[in-house]
Amino acid sequence: MSRFASTAADTPLKRLRGAFGVARSVGIYYRRGRASDLDRMHARFAGRGDLVFDIGSHVGDRVASFRRLGAKVVAVEPQPGPVMLLRLLYGRRRDVHIVPSAVGAAEGRLRMYLNVDNPTVSSASTAFIGAAADAPGWEGQHWERTIEVAQTTLDALIARFGSPAFTKIDVEGFEAEVLRGLSQPLPALSVEFTTIQRGVALAALEELDRLGRYRFNAALGESQRLVHAQWLGADAIRAWLCALPQAANSGDIYAVLQR
Numbered sequence: 001m002s003r004f005a006s007t008a009a010d011t012p013l014k015r016l017r018g019a020f021g022v023a024r025s026v027g028i029y030y031r032r033g034r035a036s037d038l039d040r041m042h043a044r045f046a047g048r049g050d051l052v053f054d055i056g057s058h059v060g061d062r063v064a065s066f067r068r069l070g071a072k073v074v075a076v077e078p079q080p081g082p083v084m085l086l087r088l089l090y091g092r093r094r095d096v097h098i099v100p101s102a103v104g105a106a107e108g109r110l111r112m113y114l115n116v117d118n119p120t121v122s123s124a125s126t127a128f129i130g131a132a133a134d135a136p137g138w139e140g141q142h143w144e145r146t147i148e149v150a151q152t153t154l155d156a157l158i159a160r161f162g163s164p165a166f167t168k169i170d171v172e173g174f175e176a177e178v179l180r181g182l183s184q185p186l187p188a189l190s191v192e193f194t195t196i197q198r199g200v201a202l203a204a205l206e207e208l209d210r211l212g213r214y215r216f217n218a219a220l221g222e223s224q225r226l227v228h229a230q231w232l233g234a235d236a237i238r239a240w241l242c243a244l245p246q247a248a249n250s251g252d253i254y255a256v257l258q259r
Contacts, residue, residue: 014145017116022059022081025120029061037224038065042166045188045254046071050165053157055103055178056192058120060086062168067095074161078102078112078149079122097161101150103171105180110151113143121172128173131196137249138196153181166190169204170252176203185212190252193218195244201253202238209234213258220251231256 038061046052048070054062057075059082066073067090075090076099077083083100090096102110102124113129114122121141123129132138154167163186169175170192179191189208193201208214216237217226232240237253 041224045166053164053167056170114145123172125173179207194250214255
């Protein structure tokens with residue numbers, strides 16, 4: 001069955017479902033006890049006065065974490081519902097800049113597919129949506145609204161705001177495209193991966209190889225705990241990713257530039 005249930009225009013019912021979808025995400029990502037785990041992880045990479053790029057900010061739980069650590073945050077999010085929430089939560093904060101845009105290989109416009117009921121997996125990648133079809137753990141997901149959004153690049157964000165100490169990239173199958181819009185190495189990054197689309201993560205690792213010499217670690221799911229006691233080279237993290245059982249589902253690969 002196609003996961004594109006419809007590409008019809010927005011309706012009052014879809015707007016209501018979208019509001020419930022954002023509220024659901026708030027309940028998940030701002031749940032009690034999660035903040036300390038996020039802060040512990042993020043403190044490895046950024047602290048007071050540092051600049052952080054949050055690419056795919058969604059409902060802003062990572063923004064909240066970086067702010068608690070004293071960092072300045074550029075929150076980049078293309079979905080209208082989450083952008084409204086980000087502006088409500090952080091629009092008056094001088095240490096947060098909200099950019100209502102997707103990020104990719106070039107500046108321009110981009111078609112995005114919204115999962116109205118679960119906006120955390122909305123995506124600009126039809127390949128991602130196709131990979132989710134009938135995959136275990138992805139049952140019941142549908143992308144039924146299509147919108148056009150602005151697209152910027154990491155290079156353009158750096159030109160506007162400066163070079164970040166840490167960049168988090170979580171864009172549902174579009175991670176390699178984000179890195180293709182970067183022409184300089186950054187000191188530290190995280191890149192989401194899924195086991196239904198390991199090729200995207202491998203392509204993202206190739207882009208990091210292009211930019212500089214990195215060491216790697218990873219966290220599974222939303223554990224916010226590094227898997228490896230020692231940081232790995234590029235070949236070792238690729239081997240680890242390819243050997244992961246399908247049931248691992250998703251996580252983040254962390255990359256730190258070697259000086």
